[in-house]
Amino acid sequence: MSVTETSAPGRNVAVLRKQRGMSQVKLARAAGVSVSLLSKVEIGDRALTQGVAAALARALDVGLDELLGAVPVGRHDEESLRELRSAIRRFDLPGEAPTDLDALRRDLAHLTKLRGDADLSGVLEKLPDLLTRVTHHAHTAGTPDAWAKVSEVYSTVYWLAARHRWMDLAELAVLKQRLAAERADPLTTAVAARDEAGTFLNSGDFAGGLAVVDRAIAHVESHLRGRERFLALGLLHLRGLTLAGRERDNAEAERHMAAAWRAAEEIPRDVNVHGIHFGPENTAVHVVATYADLERHRKALEVTDDLRRRPLTLPATRISPLHMNTARAKLALRDRDGALESLVDAWDTAPQMARVHPTSQELLRVLIALHRRSNPALVRLAKKAGLPV
Known part of the structure; x- marks a missing residue:
């Protein structure tokens, strides 16, 4: 079983540990965590945090992205991803500049909205053509503002890649982003x-x-x-x-x-x-x-309560992680029902992000493991995530 086939990062720990023939005691000592914590993470009694995940990844001699589990590329996204990589490779090759700058500005604004809505598939579909056009425009115009727009699009490439744990693409994106920013x-x-x-x-x-x-x-x-x-x-x-x-x-x-x-x-x-x-x-x-x-x-939770006393103006890409981290805190304080409620809010706010986010995956795995009786809300959420209860 490959790591990307498992349903949550905590389960990946056990897969990688067993592949390397390591005992829980040996891995725990190498990572500087307790055997009890490691055991709870593996069986689903405790959510794996990214800080602990980083320590375990170092002890297992794997990248954090491998331990968390990179999101497999969907068949319908493969072409867009190939086109995106092609556009990135052509960063230094000027091409025909777009003539309709108003359309370019509208498309940039639309990309920002897609990112704010955490519409990952929409962002990936939009990026290849827009990145090509904005780069060609910058080579022609040569202005700081034009290169700032290129840098902004590469920031979105980084964001998309990081959400999926496609770290080779993320690191390539920030390299090109920095080159564009230096001209801005x-x-x-x-x-x-x-x-x-x-x-x-x-x-x-x-x-x-x-x-x-x-x-x-x-x-x-x-x-x-x-x-x-x-x-x-x-x-x-x-x-x-x-x-x-x-x-x-x-x-x-x-x-x-x-x-x-x-x-x-x-x-x-x-x-x-x-x-x-x-x-x-x-x-x-x-x-x-x-x-x-x-x-x-x-x-x-105190900060969350204070924050939610007034209507929030942030987009879904920020609100959904807020719900996830609220769920983390509630679960740590043994408020399972409250944690599930906050996790449902995270999914309702940004379902595409929640499906691929390691915190969301871990919380759902642990809640399923801890609930020894059927919970209708948990069953509905598990079905959305494609997980058995």
Whole structure:
């Protein structure tokens, strides 16, 4: 049985361990986790967090993407993915520039909406042609704004690849994104650095990602002023916050959290920066996730409760992970019904994302294992995910 055929990352641990002839005791010692925790993860009594997954992946000598399980490419997506890779290869080859710039702007806005809606299949279908057109336009126009648009599209390529754990594509995307950003402006460069740090996050190299973030922050502090400075610093500190949480570094997490909140005070309402949101709401969403990573689950729920006292303006791509991390915290506090309710909300908000997200997969696996009696809501959700109950 290959790893990608299993239904959740925690089950992949047992598959990979047995393939290597390792006992639970040997793997636990190598990863620096308890045998009890490892056993619970494998049988489905405990959800595998990405911080623990990174430690286990290192001990198993595999990539984090392999342990979490890369999403297989669907047959109907294979052609779009081939075309996308072809467009990426032709980054430095100028072609015929689009003549209808209004249509190009509309298509870029549509791509941003598809990403915000977490419409993964829609994004993949749109990307090859749009990436080709926006790159040809940048080669012809040669302006910072034109190259900023190229960088923004590559940010979406990275986002799509990271969601599926297609890490070779994600790393290729951030390389081209950085090259485009260097021809654009300092804010675009900061966003590219944020995504570059994301590849370290996705590979489990949290310390390396933090180093990328700190280098980018120093660059922003030297080159940006005013609103753009706060936006760039805010986005970078949110990435640093996530990395520090996965590293289980409380002090570093608190440092990035405080800096992100300071930046958010200057941006009273969340705004979209090259497809990524920053402001008070998305800062709170990241704080919830990090508190869950640090096992400060009651604090995570306190922030969630405060955040949901007012209507949220964030798109589905941010709201669905908020529900997932709320479910993580509830499950850790043994509120299984509440965890299931939040997980259902995550699926209702962004079903395509929930289907491929490792946190969603793990939560569902554990809830199925823990519920010894039939639960109608769980049965319905399992059917959506294609899992037996």
